[in-house]
Amino acid sequence: MKFRKNALAGIALAATAALGLAACGSNAGTAPAASESAAPSDGITVYNAQHESLTKEWIEAFTKETGIKVTLRQGSDTEMSNQIVQEGAASPADVFLTENSPAMAQVENAGLFADVDAATIDQVPAEFRPSTGKWTGIAARSTVLVYDKNKISEDKLPKSMLDLANPEWKGKWAASPTGADYQAIVAALLELKGEAATEAWLKGMKENFKAYKGNGTAMKAVNAGEVDAALIYHYYYYGDQAKTGENSKNVTPYYFKNQDPGAFLSISGGGVLKSSKKAADAQAFLKFITGKQGQEILKTGTSFEYAIASQVDANQKLVPIKELQAPAVDPAKLNSTKVTDLMTKAGLL
Amino acid sequence: MTVRFSASGSQSQESTTTAGGGKRPRPPFGVSTVSLLAVLIALFSLVPLGYVVYMTAVTGWDTAVELIVRPRVGELLLNTIMLMVLTVPLCLVLGVGGAWLVERTNLRGHRWWAVALAAPLAIPAFVNSYSWVSAVPSLEGIWSGVLIATLSYFPLVYIPAAATLGRLDPAIEQSAASMGYGPWAVFFRVVLPQLRIAMTGGALLVALHLLAEYGAFAMIRFDTFTTAIMVQFQSTFNGTAGNMLASVLVFLCLILLLAEVKSRGSARYARVGSGAQAKATRIALGGYQLPAQLGMLALTVLAFGLPVWFVLRWTIAGGPGVWAADEFVPALLQTLLYGAAGAAVTTVVAFPMAYLAVRHPGWFSKMLELSNYVTSSMPGIVVGLAFVTVSIRAIPGVYQSAGVLIAAYVLLFVPRALVNLRSGLAQAPKELDEAAQSLGKAPLVSFFKVTLRLTAPAAAGGAALVFLAIVNELTATLLLSPNGTRTLATEFWSKSSEIDYTGAAPYALLMILLSAPMTYLLFQQSKKVAGQ
Numbered sequence: 044m045k046f047r048k049n050a051l052a053g054i055a056l057a058a059t060a061a062l063g064l065a066a067c068g069s070n071a072g073t074a075p076a077a078s079e080s081a082a083p084s085d086g087i088t089v090y091n092a093q094h095e096s097l098t099k100e101w102i103e104a105f106t107k108e109t110g111i112k113v114t115l116r117q118g119s120d121t122e123m124s125n126q127i128v129q130e131g132a133a134s135p136a137d138v139f140l141t142e143n144s145p146a147m148a149q150v151e152n153a154g155l156f157a158d159v160d161a162a163t164i165d166q167v168p169a170e171f172r173p174s175t176g177k178w179t180g181i182a183a184r185s186t187v188l189v190y191d192k193n194k195i196s197e198d199k200l201p202k203s204m205l206d207l208a209n210p211e212w213k214g215k216w217a218a219s220p221t222g223a224d225y226q227a228i229v230a231a232l233l234e235l236k237g238e239a240a241t242e243a244w245l246k247g248m249k250e251n252f253k254a255y256k257g258n259g260t261a262m263k264a265v266n267a268g269e270v271d272a273a274l275i276y277h278y279y280y281y282g283d284q285a286k287t288g289e290n291s292k293n294v295t296p297y298y299f300k301n302q303d304p305g306a307f308l309s310i311s312g313g314g315v316l317k318s319s320k321k322a323a324d325a326q327a328f329l330k331f332i333t334g335k336q337g338q339e340i341l342k343t344g345t346s347f348e349y350a351i352a353s354q355v356d357a358n359q360k361l362v363p364i365k366e367l368q369a370p371a372v373d374p375a376k377l378n379s380t381k382v383t384d385l386m387t388k389a390g391l392l
Numbered sequence: 393m394t395v396r397f398s399a400s401g402s403q404s405q406e407s408t409t410t411a412g413g414g415k416r417p418r419p420p421f422g423v424s425t426v427s428l429l430a431v432l433i434a435l436f437s438l439v440p441l442g443y444v445v446y447m448t449a450v451t452g453w454d455t456a457v458e459l460i461v462r463p464r465v466g467e468l469l470l471n472t473i474m475l476m477v478l479t480v481p482l483c484l485v486l487g488v489g490g491a492w493l494v495e496r497t498n499l500r501g502h503r504w505w506a507v508a509l510a511a512p513l514a515i516p517a518f519v520n521s522y523s524w525v526s527a528v529p530s531l532e533g534i535w536s537g538v539l540i541a542t543l544s545y546f547p548l549v550y551i552p553a554a555a556t557l558g559r560l561d562p563a564i565e566q567s568a569a570s571m572g573y574g575p576w577a578v579f580f581r582v583v584l585p586q587l588r589i590a591m592t593g594g595a596l597l598v599a600l601h602l603l604a605e606y607g608a609f610a611m612i613r614f615d616t617f618t619t620a621i622m623v624q625f626q627s628t629f630n631g632t633a634g635n636m637l638a639s640v641l642v643f644l645c646l647i648l649l650l651a652e653v654k655s656r657g658s659a660r661y662a663r664v665g666s667g668a669q670a671k672a673t674r675i676a677l678g679g680y681q682l683p684a685q686l687g688m689l690a691l692t693v694l695a696f697g698l699p700v701w702f703v704l705r706w707t708i709a710g711g712p713g714v715w716a717a718d719e720f721v722p723a724l725l726q727t728l729l730y731g732a733a734g735a736a737v738t739t740v741v742a743f744p745m746a747y748l749a750v751r752h753p754g755w756f757s758k759m760l761e762l763s764n765y766v767t768s769s770m771p772g773i774v775v776g777l778a779f780v781t782v783s784i785r786a787i788p789g790v791y792q793s794a795g796v797l798i799a800a801y802v803l804l805f806v807p808r809a810l811v812n813l814r815s816g817l818a819q820a821p822k823e824l825d826e827a828a829q830s831l832g833k834a835p836l837v838s839f840f841k842v843t844l845r846l847t848a849p850a851a852a853g854g855a856a857l858v859f860l861a862i863v864n865e866l867t868a869t870l871l872l873s874p875n876g877t878r879t880l881a882t883e884f885w886s887k888s889s890e891i892d893y894t895g896a897a898p899y900a901l902l903m904i905l906l907s908a909p910m911t912y913l914l915f916q917q918s919k920k921v922a923g924q
Binding site for chain 1: 462529613620627788792886
């Protein structure tokens with residue numbers, strides 16, 4: 044009998060707890076909807092494939108100046124571009140920012156971009172934007188081979204990025220093929236040297252390279268002695284040096300120069316969607332980040348990407364753009380779909 | 393990611409309550425209403441499977457073959473299968489071995505060890521991976537995958553095994569021993585066969601987790617189908633190649649489910665006859681006491697101590713600066729809201745299904761239940777992909793809304809609620825409902841006052857499990873969350889991907905803190921359910 048009583052008490056207690064939980068639950072059940080409606084309906088939505096920390100710096104300054112709120116959706120270049128294409132006219136995005144050009148070209152080709160305001164275009168030199176004026180460059184990043192000096196002497200460095208597909212480089216270098224950064228380099232190669240050369244390069248790469256997730260991780264692997272070199276973008280090195288240098292103290296950057304595909308300068312893009320219902324605010328945001336203040340954030344901030352517009356110089360720690368001897372590539376011609384197809388075919392994706 | 397414990401415990405009760413027959417109570421709702429609800433839910437749960445089949449059909453045979461039969465898929469298949477072949481047996485050895493030491497030997501401090509072995513479940517696998525990568529930065533590939541997966545998932549075997557061992561009638565072992573069998577022979581011939589349901593169930597869970605895991609393997613650069621689908625998704629959002637990989641993944645899941653049904657067998661494990669169950673005598677470990685203690689210590693340190701240590705270390709190294717309130721407070725709130733809302737909706741959705749299963753068992757309710765299990769065994773990434781596509785094309789109005797994400801959570805985690813509700817309902821005999829009705833209560837009133845109240849504790853337990861699952865869910869959340877949403881898991885993931893280990897640590901810590909009480913509850917509950 045005693046047991047019964049205890050059991051009953053236990054059940055009662057548990058039931059009370061459950062009812063409490065159920066009450067919480069039902070409150071919470073309505074909450075996401077509430078938070079949804081509480082989300083700033085007056086602001087703009089940015090589909091962001093740029094580094095989140097950089098875009099957040101831009102947004103903070105932009106909102107402070109204009110009072111326009113910005114909601115972010117974070118993703119990778121091609122994830123976001125394909126998403127926008129699928130969403131079509133119903134896309135919730137007002138602005139699209141990328142790290143590289145191919146994804147911009149894709150959205151442009153789908154006819155989803157509005158013309159960029161002339162005032163914004165005027166701020167950006169012609170070499171850093173597509174001739175079509177459907178989107179604009181907002182920053183730039185240079186391809187670089189970071190390597191371990193103790194493992195590769197200077198005279199053994201490759202003359203061209205294409206040399207990395209040769210057998211003597213087997214197992215020695217790293218890259219992050221899943222990243223938009225790397226896919227942009229392949230897109231440039233495709234545009235510069237054609238499909239056959241690109242396929243051969245990807246095949247050699249699959250043989251030779253070690254895959255890492257993210258450029259920073261690839262550089263870290265060079266630093267830790269796991270590989271001899273990594274093909275990444277320049278600012279991972281400078282960013283780490285500016286912090287603790289913990290992931291780059293054994294690492295030296297090497298620029299291919301000579302208009303080599305490996306000297307490719309990738310343009311980060313920004314555009315306003317045709318479907319945007321807040322086009323004016325969206326254009327204002329684009330104007331802001333290519334304007335003096337936005338570019339100053341690039342120059343002095345922690346991203347170490349190249350500032351390219353409004354006569355703002357690049358961060359002084361970087362190798363000046365003029366010295367990079369980058370090959371001339373029209374950013375509007377970079378083809379991301381073809382690149383992911385080729386990379387899937389080569390077994391890299 | 394699914395957890396289904398205590399499935400073994402509920403079966404015998406089900407048969408005792410339903411075998412009674414006798415007078416039929418008037419059901420509070422028409423059976424047809426409940427059935428209709430259950431059918432609708434089951435149909436809805438088949439959306440992801442339908443999507444995969446549809447996408448494969450739309451792709452066309454030639455393209456599908458071209459995308460499926462290629463070297464890369466071979467690599468992924470080999471990786472995924474090797475991972476299972478190595479990890480599942482290791483989990484079985486650690487789980488069953490640990491359970492046996494804790495429940496059946498005079499292991500000192502066995503009460504503490506019993507909890508310690510369940511504790512790693514509170515640490516999401518991707519947090520575990522993050523800690524291990526901090527400790528050994530060069531970790532990569534299959535062996536690292538096996539290490540991290542084993543340490544993260546062996547409790548999935550341990551918990552049901554310990555619960556079953558605690559319930560087994562030791563009389564059989566005693567008679568086997570009295571017939572001259574040595575301790576080892578008793579273990580392998582008597583104990584182990586009785587653990588079959590717990591072991592197959594646990595092994596299935598481990599295997600499904602291995603198929604579904606993304607973050608833990610991505611961090612150590614080990615490619616499986618799930619990581620490769622995520623990569624395809626990030627390169628093409630919704631490309632054909634990713635969809636074809638998903639179809640192979642779903643196929644693997646179905647094979648696992650079938651294999652489990654086959655190996656579970658139809659033998660009877662419940663105790664028959666009257667009389668009280670004898671109390672188990674614990675086997676003296678003797679000279680094995682020290683090695684057993686050391687083994688327990690090593691396992692606990694590796695699976696629980698090391699991750700917690702590194703999370704704390706990074707948290708402290710980051711100082712107060714990483715606790716940016718404007719980032720972690722919203723993430724915490726969103727996580728709590730999604731967890732609570734998801735848990736509530738899932739429990740409600742599971743109810744008609746559980747009701748049919750207990751009060752009207754038969755092939756029909758079995759089929760409905762099965763359809764839910766099939767879906768929830770699919771990785772979050774497949775369900776996510778399906779919902780993205782379906783919502784964008786068929787119902788654009790709900791695209792990127794919180795509702796779609798919650799619907800995905802419901803599909804992924806409904807069995808957790810279902811299993812608990814079923815055992816709860818089974819313990820609320822319909823005779824009580826009848827009694828209340830004969831005392832003049834209307835059917836609906838008696839249902840609410842009697843059945844629902846008696847089921848409430850089980851419902852709460854199920855809801856807690858779902859909550860735990862949602863807090864630690866990564867892939868579906870990444871794919872489906874509304875613009876601007878950040879949960880603890882996605883925030884942790886974005887920070888740790890940028891190798892910002894100190895910035896990621898607070899989110900890892902919060903996830904562990906939220907998971908710990910739920911894990912304890914789960915552990916307690918599995919004992920209770922098995923100890924009827």
